Amino acid sequence: MSIDLYGLPVSQVVGVKGKKLEELHTLGISSVGQLLDYYPFRYEDYTLRDLTEVKDGDKITVQAKIVGIPQLQMYGRTKSRMTCKVMVDTWFVTTVWFNRHFMKDKLASGAELVLTGKWDQKRSQLTVTEAEIPGQGNSQTGTLQPVYSLTAALTQKWFRQITRQALLQFAELIPEVLPAELLRRYDLLPRKTAVSLLHMPGDLARGQRARRRMVYEELFLFQLKMQAYRALNHKRADGVAHPVDLPAVRTFVRSLPFTLTDSQKKVTAEILDDLQQPYCMNRLLQGDVGAGKTVVAAISLFAVVKAGYQGALMVPTEILAEQHKRSLDRLFEPYGIQTALLTGSLTAKQRREVLASMQMGLVDIVVGTHALIQEDVFFRALGLVVTDEQHRFGVNQRSVLRRKGMNPDVLSMTATPIPRTLAITAFGDLDVSTLRELPKGRKPILTYSVPHSLLERVLGFISREVEAGRQAYVICPLIEESEKLDVQNAIDIHAQLQFAFPAYRVGLLHGRMNPSEKDEIMREFSEGRVHVLVSTTVIEVGVDVPNSTLMIVYDADRFGLSQLHQLRGRVGRGEHQSYCVLIADPKNEVGKERMKAMTDTNDGFEIARRDLELRGPGDFFGTKQSGVPDFRLADMVVDFETMEQARDDAAELVRLADFWTGAPYLPLRAFLQREHIFDSDLLD
Incomplete structure (x- = not known):
């Protein structure tokens, strides 16, 4: 009988007890299996280096002979700086030791040490971080660690020791999960070998081979979960096949005050087709800022209401909810469709009335914030759930709203563009629709990058736009002054602009204000009573203010590309030419790349591609909140081809009848069982 390492307490590893055990628990490690799955994020290379081959600033390991007398300076009782001359091959090198005065006695002339530290080429100086005497046990020399x-309470040395001890005790019990045919097809290491080598690679080649095996496994299991869900969900006709009245929908579309783009027509057709199927729609609608996602959502909601069901639209802020309700009222009024607003600021009486109308079916569409998912909220017949800016809601919030109906269809919308193939692969459980075109007549936003020295000209630009009757946003990275970052902050900038523009009303918006204060300042800005709005990035997903034509971003090199693109999308929504001015440090190399990308293109998908290259997927997706997988080893950009291969392999496997019953696939079915894929609820 095999032992489940995930059910075996980590205290079974020799040397794990007391406070160290508590610290492991804070890392989420409570079992032996979790300890072995806690992989290193990088390796220290202790291979002995030749000084002729190293670059300035490299971290290096060298063998040195002491040739000088150590010079020690103390600062107080514990702080110290010690220098000592050594020979490395034929080089005279000055070594510097901070707070290591206890080493002085070991630095006797003629003694040999292996030293690791940062190399300063100009000074021929090594700032020592680690030292060991050759020939003693547990040497790191020549290894990858x-x-x-x-x-802070756990040292690398101790953690390395206990992972090695765990492997010594339990490596033979690490189970294989991948089928033998996949191991053969891709020449993958056995699982127990790969896990051992990830913790103790010895050399780079073996470490890379171990990583390749475990990255494939991680991506394959993720894709298997997605593909099995899709297979089961499509077999299980537990959704509602809505009888969509296509002639009525066409009439509604013809009545819109604009013509749909080809993208909008294609995406709308996909959604209407889904609504008529007996399984639950689970579709992601992504489109650039201003691509017209809301109109597609409105058509979808119209179709569901005409089929006899209710719709819900959940958005992250009250001000956005109010804006969406006004937009939907204008579109739906001629058709007698009733909408309601459900937010936290309703009075108790207003709330009771809305809830009663929802339960009796007197309200067709409810627009709301997280107030929609409270326990006392019920619908008579919820048929479609739309979440706008879906990454801003937690998985649990979205699934609670979905359970307000009998498996309603779900449409998630996001304005964070993701390259389509990556989106399809990452969101394996979702169908992905993409809006690529902007509505006709939209003027492209003119974007400029300027240094801080041109601030006076920027202020003049703001003044000219406001004098012409327009409004401006000014975005800052921080709320208050910070010792850590020398960046402009919203409170200081607000004070400066009030002084610079005494005749204008300058508003302030930031994340520490309470919701009612935020809503009030945004309302004043949208109604034109505030001319210049100084804000932190809370404005990123905000209301539509067509009269705002100028977006100024201070310290723009501190922002990610996709975030800058979202901010730029706050303007350019009206008939007037709009501008985005990015104030950045021209010496910041990464910032320079971002500024170039922003001034080169307005295409959100191209911006997203470059952002992935510059930042990597974790920052890009906002992994912790968005539901995009937070992989231990895999990188969705670097390992994209492996992800696609794993998806194809998983899809091929779930199509086999033998997969669902055969003995070779028992570990994979057990994995799906643990992931609740066989439960009736939708996967989130």
Whole structure:
């Protein structure tokens, strides 16, 4: 009988007890299996280096002979700086030791040490971080040593020791999960070998081979979960096949005050087709800022209401909810469709009336914030749930709203463009629709990057736009002054602009204000009573203010590309020419790349591609909140081809009848069982 390493307490590893055990628990490690799955995020290379081959600033390991007398300076009782001359091959090198005065006695002339530290080429100086005497046990020299993400109370040395001890005790019990045919097809290491090598690679080649095996497994299991869900969900006709009245929908579309783009027509057709199927729609609608996602959502809601069901639209802020309700009222009024607003600021009486109308079916569409998912909220017949800016809601929030109906169809919308193939692969459980075109007549936003020295000209630009009757946003990265970052902050900038523009009303918006204060300032801005709005990035997903034509971003090099693009999308929504001015440090190399991308293109998908290259997927997706998988080893950009291969392999496997019953696939079915894929609820 095999032992489940995930059910075996980590205290079974020799040397794990007391406070160290508590610290492991804070890292989420409570079992032996979780300890072995806690992989290093990088390796320290302790291979001996030749000084002729290293670059300035490299971290290096060298063998040195002491040739000088150590010079020690103390600062107080514990702080110190010690220097000592050594020979490395034929080089005279000055070594510097901070707070290591206890090493002084070991630096006797003629003694040999292996030193690791940062190399300063100009000074021929090594700032020592680690030292060991050759020939003593547990030498790191010539090896790759894992580096883990740990709490301050755990040292790398101790954690390395206990992972090695765990492997010594339990490596033979690590189960294989991949079928033999996949191991053969891709020449993958056995699982127990790969896990051992990830913690103790020995050399780079073996470490890379171990990573290749475990990255494939991680991506394959993720895709298997998605593909099995899709297979089961499509077989299980537990959704509602809405009888969509296509002639009525066409009449509604013809009545819109504009013509749909080809993209909007294509996406709308996909959604209407889904609504008529007996399984639950689970579709992601992504489109650039201003691409017309709301209109597509409105058509979808119209179709569901005409089929006899209710719709819900959940948005992240009250001001956005109010804006959506006004937009929907204008579109639906001629058709007698009743909408309601459900937010936290309703009075108790107003709330009771809305809830009663929802339960009796007197309201067709409810627009709301997280107030929609409270326990006392019920619908008579909820048929479609639309979540706008879906990444801003947690998985649990979205699934609670979905359970307000009998498996309603779900449409998630996001304005964070993701390259389509990546989106399809990452969101394996979702169908992905993409809006690529902007509505006709939209003027492209003119974008400029300027240094801080041109601030006076920027202020003049703001003044000219406001004098012409327009409004401006001014975005800052921080709320208050910070010792850590020398960046402009919203409170200081607000004070400066009030002084610079005494005749204008300058508003302030930031994340520490309470919701009613935020809503009030946004309302004043949208109604034109505030001329210049100084804000932190809380404005990123905000209301539509067609009269705002100028977006100024201070310290723009501190922002990610996709975030800058979202901010730029706050303007350019009216008939007037709009501008985005990015104030950035021209010496910041990464910032320079971002500024070039922003001034080169207005295409959100191209921006997203470059952002992935510059930042990597974790920052790009906002992994912790968006539901995009937070992989231990895999990188969705670097390992994209492996992800696609894993998706194809998983899809091929779930189509086999033998997969659902055969003995070779028992570990994979057990994995799906643990992931609740066989439960009736939708996967989130």
